[in-house]
Amino acid sequence: MTGRFRDSRRRFLRLLILAGGGTLALSPRTRADDSDKMSKTQAEYQDSPKDIQMCATCTLFVAPHACKVVEGKISPDGWCKAYAMAD
Template sequence: MSTHNHTRRIFLHGLLAAGCVQCLPRFGFAETGKMNKTQAKYQDKPKGDQQCSNCMYFIAPSACLVVDGNISPDAWCSLWIKKPAEEPIGKI
C-alpha cells in the first residue's frame, strides 16, 4: 500500500469518527458519550446473578463505562456483560 493511500485512509477514518461524535447527542447519548439510566433500563436490584459489580463495564466504586451517573454495584442494566475471569499472574 502506498503512503498516499495510507494517509488518506487515516484521514477518512478520523473524519468519520468526528462525524459520529457530532451525532451522539442527537441519538440520546449524554455529552460524556454514555447512555442515561432510562435508555440502559437500569434497575437498583440485580437480575439473578447479573449485577453491576460483575459486569465488564463497572468501575468501582460507583461508575460505569457506558451508563451515565452514580451506579450501584448491586444494580443491573440491559447492557450487562459478564466480566471475564482474570488470569493468574505468572501463568501462561
C-alpha cells in the same frame, strides 16, 4: 535551502505538533464523560440485581459507583440491559 531556514522550519513544525497534541489532550471528546454514555432510562438500569447478574460482576463497572457506558451514580448491586459478564 539554508541551514538556518531549515532549523527554524523544523522548530516551527515541532511547535505545531506539540500544540496539536496539547489540543487533543485538552479536548473533552478524548475521554469518556457522561455525555457519551446512555441514560439510566435508555439502559433500563435498576438499583437491584437481575437474577445473578449485577454491576459488581459486569466488565463495564467502574468501582466504586460508575459505569463505562451508563451515566450517573451506579450501584454495585444494580443491573442494566448492557450487562457484560467477564469471560
